[in-house]
Amino acid sequence: MLEFDGLVKAYGDNQVLKGVSFSVAPGQMFGFCGSNGAGKTTSMRIAMGLARADAGEVRWSGRPVDEAVRRRIGYMPEERGLYPKMKVGEQLTYFARLHGMDAGPAARAAETWAERLGLGERRGDRVEKLSLGNQQRVQLAAALVSEPEVLILDEPFSGLDPVGVDSLAEALLEQCRRGVPVVFSSHQLDLVERLCDAVGILARGSIVASGTVPELRSTTAGRQLRVVAPDAPGGWAQAVPGVRVVSEQRGDTVLELAPGTDDQQVLAAALATGRVTHFAWREPTLVELFRDAVTTPQEVAA
Amino acid sequence: MTATADRDVRSTGPAHSDVTPHSPGQLVRLVAGREVNTRIRDKGFLAGSAFLILLIVGMLVFQVLINSGEDTTRLGVIGGDATVSDALRSQGEALGTEVEVVEFDDEAAASTAVEDGDVEGALLSPSGAQPELLVESDGGQVETLVQGAVQELSLTQQLADADVTLQAPPEVEVVALDPDAEADFEAIIVALMGVAVLYGLLLLFGQFVAQGVVEEKSSRVVELLLATMRPWQLLAGKIIGLGVLALGQMLVIAVIGVAGALAFDLVTLPGDLIGTVLTVLAWFVLGYAFYAALFAAAASLVSRQEDLGSVITPATLLPVIGIVIAIQAAQDPTGTLAVVTSYVPGISPMVMPLRQAAGAAEWWEVALAVVLMLVAIAAIVRIGGRVYAGALLRTGGRVKLREALASEKA
Known part of the structure; x- marks a missing residue:
C-alpha cells in the first residue's frame, strides 16, 4: 500500500497542502486531479524527497519512503528533465543503474524499454534531436526502465498526441497488472475516468473527494433521475415521498431522490400519468463531479 | 478513504532479481563514470587536449632549437698552417663558437665558397703583413674572431723574433658562492611552466564543473537525479569524475x-626537474578540489548557461591574481609578496611551487600552506555543498546566496 498521510506544506504564508491523505493499493491506478496550483505537484515532490513536508509522511508497504525506497520508485517530474546531449540508450542505461541495476541488466532493460515505447531506432540519437513527443517517451522509459515497484507520474499525458496517449495508457495498465501502484496527475478527466480505479480530487490543499468513480457518483449530490412523461400534469412527482424536483418543463422532469428512495416507485408514479418515453439515471461525468467537488466549500467524504 | 480496484489487486509489489541497493560510494562512482564517459567523447575536449599537448611539444622543440643556436662557424683559410687553425679555434672557444677550418688553394675558390654561404668568411695570408678577410657583406662575429686570432699570431711571432720566452700565466681559481644558482633558476622556470599549465587546467576544468552543474539544472534532469541520490553524492561524483580527467591531462x-627535457638534455639536474613536477602535480590536486567546489556552488545559483558568467567571474578572479603573483614570484621568490601569498588558500597552489623550486621554502612552511589549503577545502566543500543542495531545485532566475543556505534540502 502506498500511503500519503496528512501532508502539510507551506511556502511562506502560502499554505499549499493542509493535510493531504490518500492511499493506493498495489495494482491500482490512482488519478490525481485538481485545479492548477491545488498542490498535486508539491505532494508528488514530497514523496520523491524533492520537497520537505512540514508535517505528515509518505509510506510504502508501511515503511516511510526514504532514499532506499525512492530508488524503487519510477518518477516522472512535471518539468521534464533529461540530459540533452546524451544518447537515448545510454541515458536509459544510466537511469537504470542509478536505480540500482547492474551494468548488464541495465543495458538490456534500456534496450527493451526503448523498443517497447517505439524508440528502438532512436537509441543512438541524442535526446535533443528528438521531437517533443519522443522526448516524452524517453522520459517515461526513464521512469519505467528500472522495473520500479511504484510509479509516480506528474502529468504524464500532457503534450502527447492521441496515439501517444494510447500507448502510454497501455504501458501504465501493464504496470498495474504487474502489481505496481500507479499515481498520476492529469487535467484530462475523461482519461482519468477511463483508466483509473480510484480518483482523488485535490482542492485548496486537501483531498475533497476520493474513491472509485462509481463511489464518487453515488456519494456526490448531483445524481439525478430524468423522467420524460409527455402527458403528465405539472407537479406529478411531488407526491412521491423522498423526491425533489430539480426542473420540470412540459413533461420533462429532472428529479433528485433522497437516500433510500426507491426509483421504481417513481417509475410507477410516472406510468400512472400515462406514457413514459424516457426514464434513466443521469450519471454525472467526472468533469461534473470535479467541478462540484472543487467549487463546493464543504468537504465531501468518500 | 481507499477504494478497491476493479481488477486483481495483489498485496505485495513485484519482485526484482536484478536490483541490489547501491551504497553511497557506488552512486558517486556512477556519476563520476558518466562525467568521464561524456567528456572523453566530447570533440571540444579532445581538441583542447590535443592543442595542449602540441603546445608542450612545440615548446620542447623550440628549446632544442634555441640551445643548438651556438653551433659551428666555418672559416676558409688560404695558405695557413696548423698554428693558424689553432689560433682560430682558441679564439672561437673564447667567443662561444666552434670553429671549423676549411683550406682553400686560391682566392677564387675561397670567394666562391663565401658567396655560396659555404663558409662564413675566408682569411687570406694570415701570417703575412697584410692579412685579408673575405666576407659576403658584413664581418660581424667572424671579424672579431679573425682579428683576435691574427693579433695572437702576430704577437707570438714578434715575441719569438725578440727571443722572449713567457712563463705560463697563473690559472684563475673559480669559487662559486651559490653553486646551485643555475639549477635553481632552471627549477624556477620548470615550476613557472608547471604553474601556468596548472592555472590553465584549473580554470578549464572549473568551467567544466560549472557548466555541468548548470546543464543539469537548466535541463531539469536534476529532479530525476535527486530522486535517487543526495546532492553531495551528485556533487562529489561530478568533481571526482572531472578531476580524474584533469589529473590525467596534467600527468600526460x-x-x-x-621525457622530452631528459631526451633532449635540456636540464642539468634531472632529479630536481622531476621533484618540481611532482610538487606542481600535488598542488594541482589541492587547487582543483578547492576551485571545483567553489565553481560548483557558484554555478548552482543560476539556471541558464547565459547567466553563468555573472557568478563565475568573481570566482575566477582568485586564480588570475594567483598567476600574476606567481610570475612576480618567479623573479623574486624570497620577496614579501611571494612569502605571504604562498600561504593564502586558493593562491598558494600557484605561488608555493615557485618558492619550493627556488629552494626558498622550509618544509614547515610548505606543510603550513598545505594545512591551510586543506582547511579551506573542507570549509568550501561544506558551505559550497550547502549552497549547492539548497539552490539545486530552485529554478528560474538567480538564487540569492542567503536563500540557498537557508533552504537546504532534507
Missing part, C-alpha cells in the same frame, strides 16, 4: 615535458 603533459 608532465610525462611528455619531463
